[in-house]
Amino acid sequence: MKNPNIVIIGAGYGGIMTAVKLQKSLGANDANITLVNKHSYHYQTTWLHENAAGTLHHDRTRIAIKDVVDTSKVNFIQDTVTDIKAADKKIILEDGELSYDYLVIGLGFEAATFGIPGLKEHAYTINSINSSRLIRQHIEYNFAKYNNEPEKQQKRLNIVVGGAGFTGIEFVGELANRIPELCKEYDVPRDKVRIINVEAAPTALPGFDPELVEYAMNSLEARGVEFKIGAMIKEVTENRLVFEKDEQREEIDTNTVVWAAGVRGNSLVEEAGFEANRGRIPVRDDLRPEGYDDVFIVGDCALIMNEKTERPYPPTAQIAIQEAEHTAKNLTRLVKGDDHLEPFKPNIQGTVASLGHNDAIGVVFDDKKLFGWSATAMKKVIDNRYLLKLGGLPLVLKKGKLNFFNF
Amino acid sequence: MKNPNIVIIGAGYGGIMTAVKLQKSLGANDANITLVNKHSYHYQTTWLHENAAGTLHHDRTRIAIKDVVDTSKVNFIQDTVTDIKAADKKIILEDGELSYDYLVIGLGFEAATFGIPGLKEHAYTINSINSSRLIRQHIEYNFAKYNNEPEKQQKRLNIVVGGAGFTGIEFVGELANRIPELCKEYDVPRDKVRIINVEAAPTALPGFDPELVEYAMNSLEARGVEFKIGAMIKEVTENRLVFEKDEQREEIDTNTVVWAAGVRGNSLVEEAGFEANRGRIPVRDDLRPEGYDDVFIVGDCALIMNEKTERPYPPTAQIAIQEAEHTAKNLTRLVKGDDHLEPFKPNIQGTVASLGHNDAIGVVFDDKKLFGWSATAMKKVIDNRYLLKLGGLPLVLKKGKLNFFNF
Structure with missing residues (x-):
């Protein structure tokens, strides 16, 4: 029996976290894991606005994939996905193609311009390094x-x-x-x-x-x-x-x-034939789209309803990371022969918006409001926790936001 | 008897050095000295190519005029000269006009584009901050x-x-x-x-x-x-x-x-009616143009013949500085009632061209050739000597090129 091929497309928050978790939970004899990304680096989308304003250098925002992905366990292919052929279990790249047994779609967002004349041609968007x-x-x-x-x-x-x-x-x-x-x-x-x-x-x-x-x-x-x-x-x-x-x-x-007013899921997933709503695919509670048991969607392209508000969860880094961790667990079970998948439940711990380097607002623990320094500090704690999860303490020290007294 | 008005237009190498020398040799009871410049700062034209390449910040190249000119002795007017009315002894500014008894013209160069189609419209020039x-x-x-x-x-x-x-x-x-x-x-x-x-x-x-x-x-x-x-x-x-x-x-x-292929004198001096050759005015050996005993020209607009080569001296910082020092001396004599002016003799001590931050070539003492580090070091010595002359040791420490081992 040959090892299953797991292909992860996109190394944003969802894709790279799936890869990092799978390289820990699966051995080389369990599966062949392949990560595909356009660039040789992952970047923190939530920091890009600082690079765009010029207040933070983009090398702080991006992380070389080989620094967090163990290339003895995960193949990394730097290439651009041009097509997802879900019926044939194939991914078409600019310079080749890949077959998969399991696919994790971690492709990110695109700007939604709502047909406003000239916006697509003349406006700048904050969506990559x-x-x-x-x-x-x-x-x-x-x-x-x-x-x-x-x-x-x-x-x-x-x-x-x-x-x-x-x-x-x-x-x-x-x-x-x-x-x-x-x-x-x-x-x-x-x-x-x-x-x-x-x-x-x-x-x-x-x-x-x-x-x-x-x-x-x-x-x-x-x-x-x-x-x-x-x-x-x-x-x-x-x-x-x-x-x-x-x-x-x-x-x-x-x-x-x-x-900076509208996002939609990557248009490739729509074109792949999944039923989509502005590029986002409604997924079952195990993050698989209806009718595809070999495909998982994490991050911006996954559409999950918030039962409390009866509206979809907005696509955030927080939820993408949780979806990735959950999907890595479920995939590990599948590969090891356990067909029982756990349902995903988002755990929204809080939201903090910065207002420049020395001010912020936020909500944590459902209803505790934060203002000013405490919110700024909380934002840095959230960012550093992500880096800790992704690459351990060395990555926090290298790319983290450690200056808590930057007024 | 009222004090004579000395007006210096332009605060490039020639203009600012004239002002700095005059503020030492003349007292407030000898003359009213006025310096006019477009910007609030002087800049070292010979460093601009580094600012243009992005290898040196322009704040290193520019010097606030008030840092070297004693404003209790020299009036500084930040304005743009629009016309020189030599017959009326008047300088027309964008926002006013000035009368002079003695005028020092220190206006700099302009790019000469020799009528090459599109050059003026589409090419960039290295001539200001x-x-x-x-x-x-x-x-x-x-x-x-x-x-x-x-x-x-x-x-x-x-x-x-x-x-x-x-x-x-x-x-x-x-x-x-x-x-x-x-x-x-x-x-x-x-x-x-x-x-x-x-x-x-x-x-x-x-x-x-x-x-x-x-x-x-x-x-x-x-x-x-x-x-x-x-x-x-x-x-x-x-x-x-x-x-x-x-x-x-x-x-x-x-x-x-x-x-970066051609310069000419400022077009204002031609328009003022002086006899000119590509914007440069042939001057007598005391740096006054024929027929004007109250006008001195220093720097790029002055045309002086090199008797050895039978060609004009090229307009350099070195010669502009010497002309300024000389003119300050002659003007001091005139103001103090001595009509005997000394003739100007350029003293070309050497020329060094940098080839990036760690290489250079040059000639000093007429025929000694320099290459590499010794030329780079000589270039820095020349630059620092100018700053010493202009603003003393504090200016050398603030803006000088002190790193002689920058490989």
């Missing part, structure tokens, strides 16, 4: 240009962030810290620069406690962030953004629109 | 973009430098050091990046000893610089450069053309 460091450089380039033109162009200094959800708020928080540095670097007066956060919903941070939302907006407004709440983006061009608020149409001259 | 940090960001932005496009664009990684004279050679030397860092920062393979130096003359570094030229080209080629010598640039567009060499037309796809 490449796209994030490009945002950093794009903003900096516009500052560098500003004093080199006979006619000063305000569009170079207007930065518009679409969406005041989790990512949008965290990003403007970092920008508020970064802009004074850029002003100094390029001799640009601080009062010329605008950071404008446009949100379609009737509140910033929808879903958060109003007291926390109030705190966050106050903190950000005090550092120069302008909010346009209940404002629908109508159009984006290379140097303009149009929105509508209270039935009034407004235009902002800007070279820099960062879209 | 603003333009230099823009080059740094422009190059970096193209690296950041490279991995964000489905179709990789070679024009983002081809950097063309027009001119293998002093500035062109020094700039490609810094680039050769900088590019490996940029490749690491943006995950770009080093072998994809081209640094191409195009020179119309039949040799690099025209006027230098052939042995030194050979050494410089070997050092740079070993670090990946390509030379196109005897190549005439025919056209520059936003993303292409065309040149002709050996009657063959060649095209290079590039977003980055840096023009």
